[in-house]
Amino acid sequence: MSVLAEVFREPTLAGVARELATLAAPLWLAALVGLLIGWAWRPRWAAAVVDVAGNNHHEPVAAAAAPATVADHFAIVPRAKPASVAPVTEEEELAVSTPDLMHLRRVVEEKDGGPAWTHMMDRTLQTFRYQAWKREPQNGPPQYRSSTIFEDASPDVVRDFFWDDDFRISNTWDDMLLEHDTLEECTKTGTMVVRWVRKFPFFCSDREYVIGRRIWASGKTYYCVTKSVPRPSVPRCSKPRRVDLYYSSWCIRPVESRNGDGAMTACEVLLFHHEDMGIPWSIAKLGVQQGMWGCVKRIEPGLRAYQTARASGEPISKCAAMAHANTKFVADELTASENNTEAGSTSNNAQAEKPKHWTGNLPKVFVIGSVVALACTFDKGLLTKALVFGTARRFAGPGRR
Numbered sequence: 001m002s003v004l005a006e007v008f009r010e011p012t013l014a015g016v017a018r019e020l021a022t023l024a025a026p027l028w029l030a031a032l033v034g035l036l037i038g039w040a041w042r043p044r045w046a047a048a049v050v051d052v053a054g055n056n057h058h059e060p061v062a063a064a065a066a067p068a069t070v071a072d073h074f075a076i077v078p079r080a081k082p083a084s085v086a087p088v089t090e091e092e093e094l095a096v097s098t099p100d101l102m103h104l105r106r107v108v109e110e111k112d113g114g115p116a117w118t119h120m121m122d123r124t125l126q127t128f129r130y131q132a133w134k135r136e137p138q139n140g141p142p143q144y145r146s147s148t149i150f151e152d153a154s155p156d157v158v159r160d161f162f163w164d165d166d167f168r169i170s171n172t173w174d175d176m177l178l179e180h181d182t183l184e185e186c187t188k189t190g191t192m193v194v195r196w197v198r199k200f201p202f203f204c205s206d207r208e209y210v211i212g213r214r215i216w217a218s219g220k221t222y223y224c225v226t227k228s229v230p231r232p233s234v235p236r237c238s239k240p241r242r243v244d245l246y247y248s249s250w251c252i253r254p255v256e257s258r259n260g261d262g263a264m265t266a267c268e269v270l271l272f273h274h275e276d277m278g279i280p281w282s283i284a285k286l287g288v289q290q291g292m293w294g295c296v297k298r299i300e301p302g303l304r305a306y307q308t309a310r311a312s313g314e315p316i317s318k319c320a321a322m323a324h325a326n327t328k329f330v331a332d333e334l335t336a337s338e339n340n341t342e343a344g345s346t347s348n349n350a351q352a353e354k355p356k357h358w359t360g361n362l363p364k365v366f367v368i369g370s371v372v373a374l375a376c377t378f379d380k381g382l383l384t385k386a387l388v389f390g391t392a393r394r395f396a397g398p399g400r401r
Contacts, residue, residue, distance in 0.1 A: 094191045095184065095212030100225045100249075102334070107145075107272050108223075108251045117145055123293060127151045128300050129258075132292060134285075141245070141281050143274040144288065148296070150303060151259075153267040155252045159215065159222045160316065161306045162250060162269075163323035165194065173302025175199070178206065182319070183231065190215055190325035193229060197240050200277075206240035207277060215326035218334075221253040222326065228275075245276035 010019055106112040117133035124130075132146040150158065161167070168174040176198045184193035196209040212229035215222055228246035236242050251270040257263050277284060310316070 094186065094189060094214070095193050095229045096191055096214035096225050096227065100214070100227065101216050101223055101329070104223050104225055104249050104251065104272070105334075108270055114143070120289070121292065125300070130296050141274050141276045142285050142288070143272070146271045148269045148271070148299070149255060150267050150269070150300065151257060152265055153303065153307070155220050155222055155254055155267050157307055157310060158252050158267050158269060158303065159224065160320040160323050161303055162224065163215070164306070164317050164320040166317040166319060167306060171302050171305055173298050175298070183210070183234065185322060187322075187325055189327050190322050192322055193231065195234065204279065208237070208240040208242050209246055210234050210242070211246065215323055217326045217328050218331045221251065224250040224252065241278060243275060243277060247275065248273040
């Protein structure tokens with residue numbers, strides 16, 4: 001206030017304006033530096049907000065970045081043409097393609113390079129056994145892996161059961177699914193794009209999913225991939241809220257019955273699942289831990305009802321019929337093709353790596369230097385300097401997000 005009083009004692013209006021400009025200059029400089037820092041290190045959610053506000057006719061950045069986020073959490077090798085799989089030209093036009101199969105196979109074999117799995121649950125009932133694991137990547141929601149072994153169940157029926165959205169709703173074994181629509185389908189490969197609306201607890205709005213899905217078959221083993229896909233043609237609404245990161249895939253295969261007779265009459269379902277539901281991950285983890293077994297127990301009665309309906313000759317739904325249009329492949333040939341692709345990719349990456357020149361850090365040095373200079377000239381208070389220097393350290397550090 002004393003400084004302002006001195007300013008207004010100037011004899012002329014021009015003098016007052018000049019002194020006010022001099023007083024406000026550090027504030028404008030701080031705002032400019034703040035804008036530079038915010039633009040250089042803006043988080044993904046801020047980019048999405050800007051995009052929604054300025055371009056309502058485009059898909060938000062979060063949706064467009066969803067496939068890249070999935071790739072960050074699960075390393076997917078570049079697309080290649082494996083033997084006995086559809087040509088690359090066709091694959092590139094599909095919502096789910098060969099790299100997704102390669103990735104799922106690596107996860108099944110625990111060769112995807114992710115963190116180690118931690119055991120969560122082991123439950124055994126008369127007709128099935130359930131085990132679950134989880135892991136927590138540094139950047140991404142918790143991931144879950146489960147193994148469910150159903151006695152007296154064939155992989156073909158189990159495959160159709162999980163693909164049949166109509167039966168999910170009519171039987172209510174999946175009581176979270178409220179509605180489903182088929183947006184795209186390829187009858188040759190069985191690839192589909194579907195829209196789901198799932199019910200969430202009362203304190204959350206319902207969630208909307210746009211999912212691409214496809215099945216590959218190697219003998220009696222089925223690899224069923226479902227994941228979120230960006231579709232700008234599907235308009236967003238405030239309710240239900242769109243989920244942009246979703247991955248839920250199965251490996252369904254015959255296994256030996258626990259009866260001990262050596263017969264392969266049981267079926268194992270290996271499930272790999274993670275999603276970003278838009279709620280804190282710690283709360284989501286707690287909800288999964290508390291509700292997992294209750295949800296799993298509903299699956300087995302639903303499967304038995306589905307087996308009974310199929311045995312009685314009831315016609316299958318269109319969703320289940322699409323599960324029959326799966327893509328056949330030879331596992332050994334696909335593995336050999338994947339190994340060759342990975343070897344070529346490693347060689348290219350080794351050639352591309354070059355030492356970085358110190359001039360590449362000039363933008364960061366300029367911004368941090370500006371912040372430091374501002375801290376030294378803006379005012380003499382320790383609080384201001386601590387705040388500005390702390391901000392500089394945060395943005396200069398390797399762990400910014």
